Amino acid sequence: MLQAKIPPSKTIKSIKRNISGVLLLDKPYGISSNKAVQIAKRIFSAAKCGHTGTLDPMATGLLPLCFGEATKFSSVLLGANKTYEATLRLGFISTTGDAEGEISQFTANAGNPTPSQCEQVLKCFIGRIRQVPPMYSALKHQGKPLYVYARNNKVIERPAREVLIHDIQIKSLIDNELQLHIECGTGTYIRTLAEDIGRALGCGGAYLTQLRRTTIDSFDLFQAQALSTLEAMDTMDRDDCLLPVDCLLQEFPAVILNESAALHIRQGRIISNPPDVHSMPEGNIVRLYDHQQQFLGLGEITDKQKIAAKRLLVNP
Known part of the structure; x- marks a missing residue:
């Protein structure tokens, strides 16, 4: 008896929408900026989506995403001023400059600085300073990101670059945990800033245990939406979260x-x-x-x- 041939099932592709606008996203911990883009693109069923500058997987907070026609102007925010809430663990160093790397104690006798000592040292980091970009960064050398070399235990010489720190304020200091409010210009590596502050305090170094971006230019984290919140909305309410394309261009x-x-x-x-x-x-x-x-x-x-x-x- 001949058996009827069953045609292979076809995967039904979801219909992509040509929507345009800017979403202020509160990126969660543990995912890359590119992953956040892919999730948001799926939630909105959007044909086109991109971000305006990366946040490390361990960092959380404000990540503007551009949909559709807004992607034409996404580079506008690359040079914008930013604000961060950062937590430093003093007296310890990390291979990556943050909690994702291998942690080791610099010295058991480093001691804990006082608030007044911290205030004096932090003044030295306000203004135009020079930073050596970290090996675990997306900067490219001979076409490859530096983190590719770092993962293979190769160190590439990096020239110091000038960055601008507008302000640093102490939020709290408990034992060797220092919480800072940092306002800075484009190109600033907060991980490198944390390491340099730790050394300047005589602690041998420091690394980031938490990092949260709260503002970019005129955009504020209070305006941002979480992925889980967006997932639970209906399409109309979700689309209402998109800001108009020209919000990027008010300058x-x-x-x-x-x-x-x-x-x-x-x-x-x-x-x-x-x-x-x-x-x-x-x-x-x-x-x-x-x-x-x-x-x-x-x-x-x-x-x-x-x-x-x-x-x-x-x-x-």
Whole structure:
């Protein structure tokens, strides 16, 4: 008796939505920024999603994610100022600079510094300082991230780089556990800062036991959503958590175009003499809106006070 052939089952792919906006995510402990992107992308059934700068797996806190058209502007936050709450364990060192590495005590006689000693030392780290990037970082050497070499016990020479520390405040000091509030500029490695502070305090070193990012530029952790909260929402409430694309671009002045100029800029044509740009120097970047206040994208002031499209939304 011939047996009927059963066709192989086909995997039903979920329909991806072309949504655009910015999600302020409270990244949980233990997952990479890329993993957080993939989870958020699944939750929103989004066709396109990316982050604006990584947080280490052991770090938690504010991680803005860009969906759809917002990904065109995700690099804007890479140079933004950031704020962290960091907990340092003094007198111990870690192979990675944080709790993920192999921990060893520097010396049993390092002692615990007083609050006044900490305040004096921390003053030396405010302003422009030089840092040697950690081996466990995503900086690349000959096309490979440094952490790849570190995992193979290879040390690559790294030149010191200048970073800006705006402020450091002591939140608490209990025995050898120092909690700090840190406001810093782009490119600052808090793990390296922790190690340097530990050495400057005479403790031989320190490592991060906790790190939480609380602000990026004007965005605050209080505005952020947890992945578990988003998972429990219905689609409409979840989409309401997305901020508009132009929230990333508030540093640029806004220019309102009339109906004709908006059409021309969408067609890639240079528009001339908009009234809002008479006093703007050549090379300035501006936010462009149509006569209905709809965000179109970014433009650039050219010679003779004209505007050329720089980066526009596909479907504003």
